[in-house]
Amino acid sequence: MVSVSPASSAPSAEVDRFWRWRGFRICYRQSGETGPAVVLVHGFGASIGHWRDNIPALARSCRVYALDLLGFGKSHKPTPGLVVDYTFETWGDLLADFCRDIVGEAAFLVGNSIGCIVVMQTATTHPEWVRGVVQLNCSLRLLHDKRPATQSWFKRMGAPLLQNLLGIKPVGDFFFTQLATPKTVRNILLQAYKRQERVTEELIELLIEPAKDPRASDVFVAFTRYSQGPLPEELLERLTCPTLVVWGAEDPWEPLELARDFENYSAVDRFVVLEGVGHCPQDEAPEEVNGILSEWILDLVPLSATDEKSSL
Template identity: 60%
Template structure:
């Protein structure tokens, strides 16, 4: 029997945050701290191909943001607000209470926004930040305001319809099916062989949790908060950007604009890769992140 990448890892751990259980995985005993932050609808398991490799050079932590994976899914608006400020605070508190030292923060998609929010609000917890196909938040209110009127109305209408609870719940049940999830992944990934049963299962499992639909619908209505440009202007630590050039959701040509911010050290395109480089091209991503982290540590040591 061939073991999956997840099966080769230790059992995940639990950290209590604001009274809610938060799931995370960790590996590595020495070296710099590395905190991995997943994208929308994913979990720490989306980093299963990266954790063991990065653990050779540091202490790796991969966290499930509240509302996702095996972390708690409290009721939106009543028990918690699902915003980047909330997730940024969760990451900052995790770094202080569990990690214990400033860390290299690595995010994918909306996890990049959460990582930057944490580093912007709490600069003491971040050594540097790496963004893998950062969400450009193209449905943000400020983005839509720049579009012709006929292109501005679609998303708000859909958000309004989904805000009707029974409509939203039925919509979630329709998309939270293995066949639908597989089709979505086959658009996000360029190499269809990467879309395995294991990948579908790890994304599907949390969707069955109580509260998962409410979290999903809350995020679909979240069209405000920070844009990546806002946070890059506030960051005081250096940033590395990796971008799969064939991403169908976050166009690389728009992503390149982020490289113009002074805090961005390097923008590296990953040819022939889609929205989730850490899973689709783990060897390339692991090598780039490993070199970046080790070089950064050496430079810091030289600077005293």
């Protein structure tokens, strides 16, 4: 089931559309009428708006879709555990069904941060719906249960303690309210973004607005306590589609020196480093990222072939 609000005859990046997935409302936007299908998947705590400077540019040569994952943005935020589990397997199924029901064909999947894990999960469990994968500063999942050897003693002891404390609802709710303020969000962004002029009031507002949902705290706590699921290298080993990796060299959370190992996997077609860019290249350096993505996708799928397919 698809409902659109407000009504529009032409696909527009500014129109919020809604699709029902397993009874839950999923928000998405689309733009562009010809070319290969591209689906954009945000990172933790973000939403469709994080692609605001990418959708119009990519839509010149591609049919572009961006969605709010279940639990984020304007999508439904069902109670964790009781109604749904917020795992990469859940989001992978969601993304594959989105390609089937809304896109209507296999697509190039582009992710940022944890969105990279989501698109790789989709590509490994539902390869028939994925033509290629783009990773923008993939989450390395450095606090995963399988990585004790790479963690300091403080992290090995402190992370589980904090996760257990957050599981106490009043504590989790209080912690979330302290984070979901303009001042705190600004400080986090200034740490994540090397190009700090990109940290604008517009960006802060688009990240804070979904946090006003009464269930946003529950989703935040559920994922913060999630240290299981796939590691990126486990998914990379299973990928069979071409993969582009783009990395902001100044990422304080996902170190470039660790990400370099991605180049050793056969699925990785190209590894691009962006100097002077942090954790969110698509928003910090949109012109560079848009050009890299468009060139790579159209090299794989010549425009003449996609135009012919779109007209069928």
